Amino acid sequence: MKKFVPAILFTVFAFSMIVVILRFAPIGDPHLPGYAGFDHSENTEKEVWEMTKEEVVQYADSVALHYNRHSPGDTGALDIITAIIFDYRAYDTLIEATVLFTAMIGVLSIIGTKKN
């Protein structure tokens, strides 16, 4: 029984992960939201392939373009990189600072110092 339960769990999780990997979007697909999504809230009449080139440029709303356009209004920061890593991805930066802090705690607990 002790070996049986982990085997079942492993099978279930491995199967689900493999299914997810097989259902991934193709790499380099230009319609992925990371590359080029479209803001359909502003333009609901036309589909992407019906637009002219100027309309595509106007309504394109990929992640990168969203950061370029909206980060000053969203965060008030002039530097887009700071806006991303300290506002949009603030959890990431928080855990990075915590990792550094944990590294210091680990080194202190292993090596230790005299009181100084």
Next chain:
Amino acid sequence: MITPKKNKEKYKTSIIVQLVTRMMCPFIIMFGVFLIVHGHLTPGGGFQGGVIIGASFILFAMAFNRQDGRDAVPSFTLKCLASIGVYLYISIGLVGIFLGYHFLTNKAAAIAPMGMFGELLSGGALFWINLGVGLTVAVICTELFYVFLEEERSPYYLENKKKLPYQRRWLDVDKDDSV
């Protein structure tokens, strides 16, 4: 920065290195503080400015000796400051929760005044988050440097000093202290 007074005859570095270090250290620290507080305006930020400030303390310790640098930045103070930096960040996030928004909400919660776009005190919480991260990184760089140096005074090193396959001759550690 504390002016080095003790053990003046024991410094191994030349007077040029000492003089240049004494002249440059305040400016290096000032540049690091500039990078931190302008983190939302210029390329740079808490991590980069913190590393530069930590490098100034490391330079001080290399130009003089370890103990003079350690007198300027005691271990207890550094540990407290690192904790303060991390908790500053976390508390800014918690303020967003207490005001009824998500964790680390910046503009909607209006934790700090947003200010005019492009000025120093703008960006809301980004300024204070940069301060916290910069403080943490600067302090941890300095503290890890000194901790790794003082490892040589650990009991294991003193017992097995002869057996160790290498001899560290950097920073006159062995002659300076009666270890």
